[in-house]
Amino acid sequence: MSTTSTRTLATRALRADGVRPAWQRALVSIAYFVIPIAAILGIWQLVVVLSPPAPFFPAPFAIIGNLWELLFGSDKAVQQVFVGEFLQTVGRMALGFALGAIWGVIIGTVMGLSRGTRETINPIVEFLRSIPATATLPLFIILLGGGDDMRVAFIAYGVSWFVVINTAQGVGSIHKTMLDLGKVFRVSPARRLFAIILPAAMPKIFAGLRIASTAALLLAIVSEFMLASNGIGYMLVQAQGRFQLLNMWSWMLALAILGLIINSLLEFIEGKVLAWHRLSRQRT
Amino acid sequence: MTSTTAPRQARRPSRSGAIWRGVAGVLGLSIVLEIVSRSGIVDQKYLPPFSEVIVRSFTLWGDQQFRDDVASTLLTYLIGLGISIVIAVPLGALFGMSRPIYRGARAVIELLRPIPPVALIPLVLLMLGSGMEMKVVIVVFAAVWPIMFNTLYGVHDVDPYAKDMARSFGIGRFGIIRRIVIPSAAPFIMTGVRISSSIALIVVITVELIAGGAQGIGAYISRLRGSYNDAADTYLSVLAATIMAGLIGLLINLLIGWFERRFFGWEARDSA
Secondary structure (H helix, E strand, O other): OHHHHHHHHHHHHHHHHHOHHHHHHHHHHHHHHHHHHOOOOOOHHHHHEEEEOOOOOOOOHHHHHHHHHHHHHHHHHHHHHHHHHHHHHHHOOOOOOHHHHHHHHHHHHHHHHHHHHHHHHHHHHHHHOOOOOOHHHHHHHHHHHOHHHHHHHHHHHHHHHHHHHHHHHHHHHHOOHHHHHHHHOOOOOHHHHHHHHHHHHHHHHHHHHHHHHHHHHHHHHHHHOOOOOOHHHHHHHHHHHHOOOOHHHHHHHHHHHHHHHHHHHHHHHHHOHHHHHHHHHHHH | HHHHHHHOOOOOOOHHHHHHHHHHHHHHHHHHHHHHHOOOOOOOOOOHHHHHHHHHHHHHOOHHHHHHHHHHHHHHHHHHHHHHHHHHHHHHEEEEEEHHHHHHHHHHHHOOOOOHHHHHHHHHHHHOOOHHHHHHHHHHHHHHHHHHHHHHHHHHOOOOOHHHHHOOOOOOOHHHHHHHHHHHHHHHHHHHHHHHHHHHHHHHHHHHHHHHOOOOOOHHHHHHOOOOOOHHHHHHHHHHHHHHHHHHHHHHHHHHHEEEEHHHHHOOOOOO
């Protein structure tokens, strides 16, 4: 639903902007991006500078500078922060996401292909995915301890549900003719899976992966809030405990940037992988 | 019985067959879990017998503390979702109706939206303490986006000819909004509310779990983990409380799904 809506938005935008030359259009869209942000940052900075000091809201440029200092500062011990905290979080998140995605696609494909399996395990899946993934963190801690493997397993578990549901829907809604075609031409089951079934389900799977990637970051942070010794989430809680508000804001900014990067990365990959899909739909 | 219907009616799923298979699946899993635990294949310390977990999840309700925590979670969820709707629907409608306003706000939205809501917990915790307000603020921050974007799409998707026709019949601006824009955008808004509802519940429980001193199911689980007087018994309660959290989530999802089909069922759309 949302994809068609964005398309109508885009086509209407084309029509509206079609009268102006390209460089003007580019300038306008850059202005639309830069001006509001610059205005907000400017007002924020101004208020902080002019008003009596507000402990909870440091100036925006101080936050940005401090984050830079924290991540890449000249201090030797600080230098490690980028590797020791930032990359730790990213690594755990990526590993958990990958495991959860693979596992989710496998289960989802099985559910999508066989109606019997789907109907048998659907209530179980529906129930398990209704448990907020974060609520299972204490269970994971009790079962697997407080190490990194626990965190990766926890992220993988939480991420997999989005992928399972979307893959099952995508595989289940493939037109029967396409599957029969593979059988008629005696395509081997493995090739049928990789050349027919998975590509046809890809748009749905990607929708699941998009949601899952946002969830992966959230789960990674939550797992670092409880019982961790490194990672951005851990640094954030530490800063809170010591009432270091500037550091806290900087780590929050780091998480925001991370979220932004993940979001745009997945959008980019989706655009590349699913180019055929959108083109084929546009032609009809 | 189900096997006779399978080949010819493959395209038309039989409801009773699905229900029976589902029941069989749930029963089968419960029996397997019970046997695996009782026979000692997996240590009972890690996998208590399933029947005991079920019994515990009922006896939990005898605990006044647990009932208070459930009530607190549900209340926060309702307030948070309500405030999100009140904020997101007008904003989404505004953005959907005016392109320049949307383009102006878009940069800020695109920067705010990817921020994981839990990242705000430390700041809000310091500012507001660990009470209800803190939870509500974070829930609203998380739940606003799906409602806002779905409202935007819904308002944007309103048939322009219908609006033109209403205008040529002399209906005023507010009349058009009330009679055409709202009815045609309502199913979209409802979809947003359904998505936000599950996000809100997850975020409520997550915040309770993390933020020390809070109330709610998450806090209940978190407190249990903190008390180490009887490990096996504590673990049983953690399992039971987690299952209860899932059950509450499932009930809310079913309720909202039913509500959506009942009142907004005219809109044919895919189940995504």
